[in-house]
Amino acid sequence: MHHHEKTAFLKFFITYFISVALLILAAGFFYYLQMQNHLLKSEEFSLIEYARHIKLHLSMDGYRDGTYSHRFVTKPGEDIDIRNFTASDKSFIKYLPTKKPYYYLQILKKKNAFNKKLFELKVKIWTLQVLLLLIFAFISYKLAKNALKPLQESISTLDKFAKDLIHDLNTPVTSIKLNMKLLEKKEECSENLALQRVKKSVETISELHENLTILLQEETFQLQQLNLCKITQEIVQTQQQIYPDIRFVQECSNLTVKLNDHAIKQILQNIISNACKYNVAGGYVKIYNDEKALYIQNSGPKIESPEKIFDRAYSSDERSSGIGLDIVSRLARAMNIEIQVKTDEESNTFILTLR
Numbered sequence: 001m002h003h004h005e006k007t008a009f010l011k012f013f014i015t016y017f018i019s020v021a022l023l024i025l026a027a028g029f030f031y032y033l034q035m036q037n038h039l040l041k042s043e044e045f046s047l048i049e050y051a052r053h054i055k056l057h058l059s060m061d062g063y064r065d066g067t068y069s070h071r072f073v074t075k076p077g078e079d080i081d082i083r084n085f086t087a088s089d090k091s092f093i094k095y096l097p098t099k100k101p102y103y104y105l106q107i108l109k110k111k112n113a114f115n116k117k118l119f120e121l122k123v124k125i126w127t128l129q130v131l132l133l134l135i136f137a138f139i140s141y142k143l144a145k146n147a148l149k150p151l152q153e154s155i156s157t158l159d160k161f162a163k164d165l166i167h168d169l170n171t172p173v174t175s176i177k178l179n180m181k182l183l184e185k186k187e188e189c190s191e192n193l194a195l196q197r198v199k200k201s202v203e204t205i206s207e208l209h210e211n212l213t214i215l216l217q218e219e220t221f222q223l224q225q226l227n228l229c230k231i232t233q234e235i236v237q238t239q240q241q242i243y244p245d246i247r248f249v250q251e252c253s254n255l256t257v258k259l260n261d262h263a264i265k266q267i268l269q270n271i272i273s274n275a276c277k278y279n280v281a282g283g284y285v286k287i288y289n290d291e292k293a294l295y296i297q298n299s300g301p302k303i304e305s306p307e308k309i310f311d312r313a314y315s316s317d318e319r320s321s322g323i324g325l326d327i328v329s330r331l332a333r334a335m336n337i338e339i340q341v342k343t344d345e346e347s348n349t350f351i352l353t354l355r
Contacts, residue, residue: 008151009144017140021133028129035121043114044085047094047107054105069108076102087111169205176202210266223335228255228294228354231265232287235272239285243276251288257354263331270324271296271350297349306341306348 050068053060073095080095087093090111095104180199229252236248275285275298283299303309310329332339338353 005148005151009148012147013140013144016143017137020136020140024129024132024136028125032121032125036118039114039117039121040085040087043092043109044094047085047092047109048096050109051094051096051105051107067110067113071106072098072103073106074103078102080104173202173206177206223258223260225256226259226261226264228257228259228264228268229253229289232268232272232294235265235269236285236287239272239276243279245282246276246279247282247284249284249286249288251286252294253289255289255292255294255354257292259335259337259354263335267328267331267337267352268296270328274324275300275348275350292354294352294354295349296352297347299347302345303341303343303348306343309341310339 047068050063050070052058053063054070075095080097082097085092085094092109092111092114094107096107097103098105180195180202183195184199229250232252233250236250239246240248272285272287275296279285279298279300286295286297288295288297310325329339332352336355338355340351340353342349342351
């Protein structure tokens with residue numbers, strides 16, 4: 001599953017599941033309040049029924065377990081609302097009037113049975129809610145999978161088209177590069193400005209071709225233990241030939257991480273190449289590491305919008321297509337690499353945090 005497919009799947013699943021979960025939890029909460037109120041009403045009615053047995057001198061055989069108790073109390077000058085019903089930590093209490101003014105029958109009932117019923121009610125509701133959440137989690141998963149099918153079909157079609165296009169581009173690009181080398185050997189062509197511009201354009205197309213080739217392999221990445229310091233040294237050796245005026249400083253040592261060989265090489269190639277391309281005359285490129293972080297620093301003009309440089313097609317230079325760093329970002333995300341950019345007036349630093 002592609003990264004964007006996973007993102008779409010998770011967004012759909014989480015949105016649907018959380019919406020349903022909130023409804024289930026809210027329904028359970030209000031059901032609990034309703035049932036709790038019903039139990040309290042039952043307790044109040046049981047107190048009234050107990051008082052009726054006392055007043056009518058009915059049989060008390062069902063009330064001899066010690067749950068109920070009563071006494072007569074006086075509350076001079078105080079009228080008690082007939083609807084009174086209170087609860088202490090251990091008992092329910094209700095006052096019922098008698099024939100004598102300010103003389104009341106106080107009924108008490110222990111809360112043990114009520115607390116047990118309330119606990120059983122909570123267990124029942126939580127069990128039902130967990131069961132419903134599991135059911136709707138499964139339904140959310142199925143719906144999310146089904147919702148992704150049209151997207152997956154479209155992506156599959158586009159991937160096939162892109163792979164065919166890249167494959168077909170390989171032959172003419174290789175042919176143009178070979179013919180360019182033959183033309184450069186001719187003295188009358190070596191200083192031709194138009195030919196140099198064509199050469200630059202061919203190099204751009206070739207670089208883009210390599211980037212897209214690696215990117216389309218994202219879903220079949222094979223990970224292996226790699227020494228990043230050794231890879232950067234190989235890339236630097238190539239860049240030194242292209243940019244002889246730039247001073248390269250390598251302080252990278254003992255940085256071995258499990259990554260895809262082609263993808264990490266393309267990431268480092270793009271970043272180091274840009275560090276050279278957008279540098280100042282006589283500038284430097286410094287590569288060093290700190291535990292699980294790789295730093296690529298270059299002298300040069302300050303990057304004006306570091307938060308935008310990984311956006312597709314963004315470029316502050318008309319010579320660049322802007323797609324290179326977008327591909328870097330996508331490849332890094334596929335391998336769980338975090339990339340940060342720090343910039344000031346004197347230098348720009350790319351930080352690759354490897355996990």
